[in-house]
Amino acid sequence: MDIEVSSVEPFGLAGSGGSSPMRLRQAGQPGGYLFGKLYARSHVRADRWYKLGRQLLYGRLEDEQSFKGVRRLVQQEDYALRLCQAAGLPSPEPYGLVELTPDREYLLLTEFFAGSAELGDADAGDAVIDDGLLIVRRMWDAGLAHRDIKPANLLVRDGHLLLIDVAFAEVRPTPWRQAVDLANMMLCLALRSSAERVYQRALQSFTVAEISEAFAAARGIALPSQLRHAIRASGRDLHEEFLQLLPHRPAPVRVQRWSARRVGAWAGVFVTAFLLVIALANSLLSSATPATALRVSSMDCHALQPLLAEAQSVPTATEVVCIRPLPPGWTLSRVQALRGRSVITLDNDRAGSGALQLTLTGHCTAGRAVAVRAPGPGIRRVRAVGGARFAATWYDTFPGGCVQIALHPAAQQAAVDQGLARQIPAIVGYISRAALRHDLAQRSGGRLRLN
Numbered sequence: 001m002d003i004e005v006s007s008v009e010p011f012g013l014a015g016s017g018g019s020s021p022m023r024l025r026q027a028g029q030p031g032g033y034l035f036g037k038l039y040a041r042s043h044v045r046a047d048r049w050y051k052l053g054r055q056l057l058y059g060r061l062e063d064e065q066s067f068k069g070v071r072r073l074v075q076q077e078d079y080a081l082r083l084c085q086a087a088g089l090p091s092p093e094p095y096g097l098v099e100l101t102p103d104r105e106y107l108l109l110t111e112f113f114a115g116s117a118e119l120g121d122a123d124a125g126d127a128v129i130d131d132g133l134l135i136v137r138r139m140w141d142a143g144l145a146h147r148d149i150k151p152a153n154l155l156v157r158d159g160h161l162l163l164i165d166v167a168f169a170e171v172r173p174t175p176w177r178q179a180v181d182l183a184n185m186m187l188c189l190a191l192r193s194s195a196e197r198v199y200q201r202a203l204q205s206f207t208v209a210e211i212s213e214a215f216a217a218a219r220g221i222a223l224p225s226q227l228r229h230a231i232r233a234s235g236r237d238l239h240e241e242f243l244q245l246l247p248h249r250p251a252p253v254r255v256q257r258w259s260a261r262r263v264g265a266w267a268g269v270f271v272t273a274f275l276l277v278i279a280l281a282n283s284l285l286s287s288a289t290p291a292t293a294l295r296v297s298s299m300d301c302h303a304l305q306p307l308l309a310e311a312q313s314v315p316t317a318t319e320v321v322c323i324r325p326l327p328p329g330w331t332l333s334r335v336q337a338l339r340g341r342s343v344i345t346l347d348n349d350r351a352g353s354g355a356l357q358l359t360l361t362g363h364c365t366a367g368r369a370v371a372v373r374a375p376g377p378g379i380r381r382v383r384a385v386g387g388a389r390f391a392a393t394w395y396d397t398f399p400g401g402c403v404q405i406a407l408h409p410a411a412q413q414a415a416v417d418q419g420l421a422r423q424i425p426a427i428v429g430y431i432s433r434a435a436l437r438h439d440l441a442q443r444s445g446g447r448l449r450l451n
Contacts (some may be wrong), residue, residue: 003034003095003109011035023112033112035092037167039074040105047073054221055265073167074106080169081110087142089135090162113155113162120151120230124192129201131161132189136182137205145173149184150224151191176217176253182206183218184227187238191230195241208247215242216250294335299323299344301431304439309337311436311450316362317401319379320436324429330356346427351420357406358428364402366395376430392421396428403428 004027011023020040026032048066055064067073074097081094092110099106122128132154139145146153147168155162170177182202190198202211218239223231231238243249296306301322311320323332323344333345333353341361348355369382375396384393391407405428407421437450 004028005034008036024109033114034095035110035112037074037077037108037110038100038105039070039108041070044070044073052265055262056269057221069103070106071103074108077108077167080166083142083144083169083171084163084166087138087144089138089142090131090160091166092164113157113164116155116157116162118152119154119156119161119188119192122156122192124156124189125159126197126201127159128156128161129189129193129198130204132185133202133205135161135163136185139181140178143172145170145177145181147173147177147181148224149181149188150227151188151230152226154185154188175213179210179214179217180222182210183214183242184223186211186214186242187218187223187227187231190238190241191234195238196245199242199245211242212246212248212250213253215239215246217253219252220255222255294337296335297332299332299335300325301429304436304443306335306337307431307436308440308450310335310342310360311433313337313342314340314360314362314401317360318399318433319401319430320433321358321360321396321403322429322431324427327423327426330423330427348420351407354408355420356424356427357404357408359404359406361402361404362400364395364397364404366397369395373425375425375428379430394424396430398430 005024006027007025008022011021020038020043022036022038024034024036026034044067051064051066067076078094078097081091084091085093092113095109095111097106097108119128124132146163146166147170148165153163153165155164186195186198186202199211206214294306294309296303299306299322301307301324303322307320307322311317321342321344323346326332326346329349331347331349333347334343335345336343341359343360344358345354346356346358347353366382366384368385370385372381372383372394374381379396379398381394381396384390384395393407394405396403396405405424407424433450440448440450
């Protein structure tokens with residue numbers, strides 16, 4: 001069957017939970033429309049998460065398996081539409097599937113009910129109420145359950161009720177599911193009339209025992225979310241109104257179902273959450289400055305252990321910064337070995353605390369700088385020009401690493417008046433990674449290696 005389409009527009013998005021509905025205009029036919037539902041992988045993923053959530057919260061209800069792919073999802077609705085047509089239900093006639101992208105995107109085409117309105121926007125007279133109850137009776141007789149009866153899936157046209165969106169219809173459902181369909185239909189009809197009126201009309205097609213069982217089963221998640229919200233917005237407790245009309249108040253049917261599958265799903269959620277918490281804690285700990293401070297009193301160029309920690313923090317650096325014998329007035333304040341960065345801070349009795357900071361990283365940007373005398377072979381030193389962040393800044397670069405040497409602003413006057421900047425070459429020293437690797441191998445008898 002070939003159909004030429006002249007326009008496509010979204011339609012009925014508010015009541016759609018699992019697809020992208022649209023209205024298609026047939027070319028050459030004024031007023032001729034088709035209804036289409038686009039299914040893609042995103043809808044399958046949403047279905048899986050939705051059913052996983054229901055399983056965690058309530059246990060496994062009947063037919064709660066998620067679809068394996070987009071084609072299975074669209075085939076299910078096409079098949080359900082044909083079953084409904086065969087059962088004589090007032091549902092749209094299916095026109096088949098359009099494969100847009102194999103296994104990824106499919107379009108389901110059906111009859112479009114022009115001139116209809118959602119039940120939530122229409123009045124429910126006796127004819128509409130009788131139609132709704134007859135729909136449930138025919139589904140029971142045909143061994144079907146709709147599973148999503150709500151105002152958005154019930155349309156009124158010319159004083160008669162129509163049923164749409166049978167995507168999750170079930171064949172040979174449990175008595176519980178059939179009972180829920182009846183209760184949901186009666187609640188939808190009562191929203192546009194009254195509970196007593198719907199109940200009296202229902203007695204013509206169903207027994208008191210069947211109606212009692214329906215309202216014993218219709219609790220919690222058995223009611224679609226749109227129906228629950230509509231009842232709440234109406235300000236009426238329709239469920240209670242129906243219970244008061246029954247000769248005997250039925251005992252509620254338990255919805256919670258525990259199973260090995262539900263326990264396994266919860267276990268998987270807890271394990272995943274635990275691993276995420278551990279990963280987050282490790283990330284926070286690795287970036288927390290206080291936890292990385294090394295308790296050392298010296299960073300001279302022969303202090304193997306702190307130098308090894310510094311070398312491991314920047315594994316690409318061929319050189320590791322160390323401290324030569326300090327001139328009078330200088331003291332070691334703090335040493336930190338972070339991931340990707342090491343920081344050595346020195347105090348000065350005249351310039352104050354944190355006067356000098358040496359930061360080893362994998363690379364750095366000097367900006368405007370001029371070259372000065374290098375501290376050793378394989379190392380290039382430049383002095384930054386301009387900028388008010390530091391009193392003076394040098395950058396020593398070498399393969400795989402860089403050291404920023406910064407006199408902080410608090411030390412600016414002392415640097416000018418007392419020549420602290422001239423003491424920097426006497427303070428900053430280097431030891432190569434190769435030398436550290438050799439020393440470690442010698443002291444450990446070859447058992448330990450620096451990576």
